[in-house]
Amino acid sequence: MNEKSLKELLLKVKNGQMTIEDAIQELKVLPFEDLGYAKIDFHRNIRTGYPEVIFCQGKRIEHIVGIVQKMLQRENNILATRATPEVYEAIKEITNDAEYYELARIVVVKRRELEKTKGIILVATGGTADIPIAEEAAVTAEVLGNTVDRLYDVGVAGIHRLLMNSERLMRARVIIAVAGMEGALASVIGGLVDCPVIAVPTSVGYGSNFNGLSALLTMLNSCASGIGVVNIDNGFGAGYLASMINKIGERGQER
Structure with a gap:
């Protein structure tokens, strides 16, 4: 049940x-529905604005299908990751x-269109492997209703590729910097822009990167602010x- 259907339910009672x-019977499954192997949080959409997301890795296929079947009854968009x-x-x-x-x-199972944000989330990668x-x-950001710009393979090994796209960086409301190896991309971008930067270390790299730990530590120790x-x-x-930050900015512009 989403916010719209809850309002419709209350209007019918009124x-x-x-x-x-009958309304109480409908509301009994509002917080969550227990399938035995999963408890689907139907209240999350009203509470946070986003439906529950299915993390597929490690789940049995029949369990995933059962969860999807129940979620389809609510007419929400469905996002299943690591599928x-x-x-x-x-x-x-x-x-x-x-x-x-x-x-x-x-x-992605899209049951209703979401209006796209005016604010842009830019996703940048250090390399193609990221x-x-x-x-x-x-x-994820697009399915949640955001306008997304992609800027791939602009890592510090050829920093001119990033600097040539400075206009796109400056247009963004939020930037996601995705990099493996030493993970320096986030620091460089953080020193160039006036918006929040979300750093994502990847496990891409040679042996001494410790499956992404080197990039994680570099990003955590960045001297760039924000x-x-x-x-x-x-x-x-x-x-x-990034979607949450972008939507806050969107609401601020509407005031």
Whole structure:
């Protein structure tokens, strides 16, 4: 149940189209529904503005399908992250609306269009190998209703590639900097722009990068101000956080 359907329910009670008892029955599953293997948080959409997201990694396909089936009844958009092609094929069996973003490893079921923000989230990568994590961030932000600009392969090994795109950097309301190796991209961008920078360390790199730990520590120790860091390879978390920041800015412009 989303905010719109809750208002419709209350209006039916007010107009005598539904009894209080029937309304209570509907509201019983509002906080969450217990499937035994999962408790789906239907109240999250009203509480935070975003429906619950399905993290597929480690889940059995039949459990994912069961969760999706229940969520489809609420007519919300569905975002399933870290999804394999097999997960996508299983979801496609129960809905024709499923779309698979292979690089991002995300399945999206779009049931309603969201108005895109005027503010831009720019997603930048140090290298081409960082694109899968960047796409997870970009697709997440887009599905949550944001305008996204992609700027890939602009790492510090050829810093002129980044500097030649300074106008795009300056237009952004939030920037997501995705980089492996030593993770210096976030610091460079942070020193150039006047907006928040969300740094995403990736596990891309040679042996001594310790599966992304070197990039994580560099980003945490950045001397540039205005940088926040999410966990290694957490493109989804970066896209979600960037959306929240962007939407706050959007509300500020409306006042």
